[in-house]
Amino acid sequence: MATIHDIAQISGYSIGTVSRVINNRADVSEKARKKIEAVIREQGFQPNSSARTLRQSMSSEVYIVVRGIANTFLQSLLEKTQIRIGEHGESASVQFIKEAEDEVAVAAKIMQGIKPKGLVFLGGNTNTFRQTFSVFTVPSVLISADAESLGFDNLSSFSTDDRDAGGCAARALVSKGHRRIGILGGYPGDAEGEQSGNGPSLRIRGAVEELERSGVSFDFARDYEPCPFSAEAGYQAAKRLLSRTPDLTAAFAISDSLAIGAMRAFRDMGLHTPRDISLVGFDGIVPTRYTIPRLATIEQDVELLARRGVDDLLMRISCEGPAVHEKIPYRFVNGESIAQPR
């Protein structure tokens, strides 16, 4: 593997000049640039990123931290994020971390050692995030959760207006005439109305508020079933919910994965969607468009979330601007999973 030293020797210039060519600075003669570039190409020279990072005490890479590796929505968000970073001509490495709190601390440690030039966080629980984020000093962005209340001035955030969107989901069911509506998913604390900025919690809050506005009664103890974010969890939770409260005519699953599991659970209990029970999901993940029946859902604009997030981050890396917090529009996508109650 050729080093900058070899390139200097072969081209007849000093390593300083070669370095200037690599980082294409202005103070290099056209002649030297041409010559050195030729040698670099010919030798297949690739600057050693560790030496660079060490010297500048800052990596030239952005790191993406994904909290919840098996989450389909985050996977899709990650895809778009990677693509957008690529469009800027940058590259990014990815670190997946589990939901557990200590995992977050571990990731924080790693990041301190790596010294990325910027950080993208995808997903995660706002509460635990608050405590661990403080160790970071590089420009960062949190996508798909609102970080405004956290008050870090190097952390932007871009998210769907979950509260509003939760209301929209509820409205989709209420407007069809449903008065007995269940809610599936979320953290255990959500039933107690714990103050948290988490997207999922806000979805629930928004939905419940909409139900109240519409005069539909909702009782957490009876009509609500919290569970983690997976199809299997949705399956189990739906069974629990419906055996406890069999008179429900509709349900709002706060993520599509849950909805997919729930729909299957309904069927296994002999209920057909939407004939016997209506269902609306949240996220707009791809599989949603191919379920039978097609799932109605709140579609987050994953592409725009990723684009705004990445653009903001890279801008702040180069220009030192202030952090911003922005809501990205969502869209209700009707499917075949909502009908009038029988």
Place this chain on the structure above:
Amino acid sequence: MATIHDIAQISGYSIGTVSRVINNRADVSEKARKKIEAVIREQGFQPNSSARTLRQSMSSEVYIVVRGIANTFLQSLLEKTQIRIGEHGESASVQFIKEAEDEVAVAAKIMQGIKPKGLVFLGGNTNTFRQTFSVFTVPSVLISADAESLGFDNLSSFSTDDRDAGGCAARALVSKGHRRIGILGGYPGDAEGEQSGNGPSLRIRGAVEELERSGVSFDFARDYEPCPFSAEAGYQAAKRLLSRTPDLTAAFAISDSLAIGAMRAFRDMGLHTPRDISLVGFDGIVPTRYTIPRLATIEQDVELLARRGVDDLLMRISCEGPAVHEKIPYRFVNGESIAQPR
């Protein structure tokens, strides 16, 4: 951020000794170790990974290269791979790359700069892989494709016996009495019987061979529709296939994503699965367990693939053993998507 220098100063030992403690070598007194470890904890010292990598001209990390970011099966494989690496107490970074050939070359460049201590490749087309892999010198493993024919002695591989499994899928349909069977997915070259070690291609070959053995006629021009690996592609391909060859009574989709798209396409054409057309998928991804009807599929043992792959890699990193090539068992999982032809 404290450096090894600071730790040395504070603890009253030299940086050499501190370094020895960090890398827990034997030639350090118990007293020194205790003292230095205390200071490290107290200062929250985190060794600079770039300096380490630079000095040892080798990163302490394993890199995972995933070829095809939106592929659900690979996402699941990635999840298990990450988990297994974590179980070994190691950590890994992930690089996603697009399918295009030049992307692979780009990734190769990056990896040369980063100097990982090991490389895990997930997915990818064996043919283009052959040409770009040669630049790598570190121990590597290819999971979910067979690299035996490539003949690199630093590259192990662990994969499902796709040819056998393809036969199994075909048998599941034939044994129910189907004689008009279509195949969905794969690379355009597959119809010409191009010699390639790709898993998907082998699945098709195995299925066709099984059909021939059973005396079922199969004509690539009529009964086969290649397409990329996504639900949308499966949806489109299924429509093309069935409008061209409406007398099919069953189909084998060489990945579950394709099958999910295909099932929806059938429905949109007025066909019910399995009443009007049977379907079998491949991979055993999670959503498959929640479709309505539940999809019959060939389930790859993702967990074992990941485990064997990671274990082999880490073993070879520390012990310098020979590369191995191993087939991991698969399992036919029956669902509700196969019935007798009408």
Place this chain on the structure above:
DNA sequence: CACTTGATTGGAAACGTTTACGATGACGTT
């Protein structure tokens, strides 16, 4: 012509580690 200016370049220090090597002292052996 002496001097300033600007463009271009080379030299060397620095980034934070690891590690080969040598030094020190304690201890046992002859």
Place this chain on the structure above:
DNA sequence: AACGTCATCGTAAACGTTTCCAATCAAGTG
């Protein structure tokens, strides 16, 4: 008492860059 062995530790070089500073030279200016 002289010596060898062993455990422990400090010193300094090295890894491959970037960047500050100084040096050189050409060209313009008074």
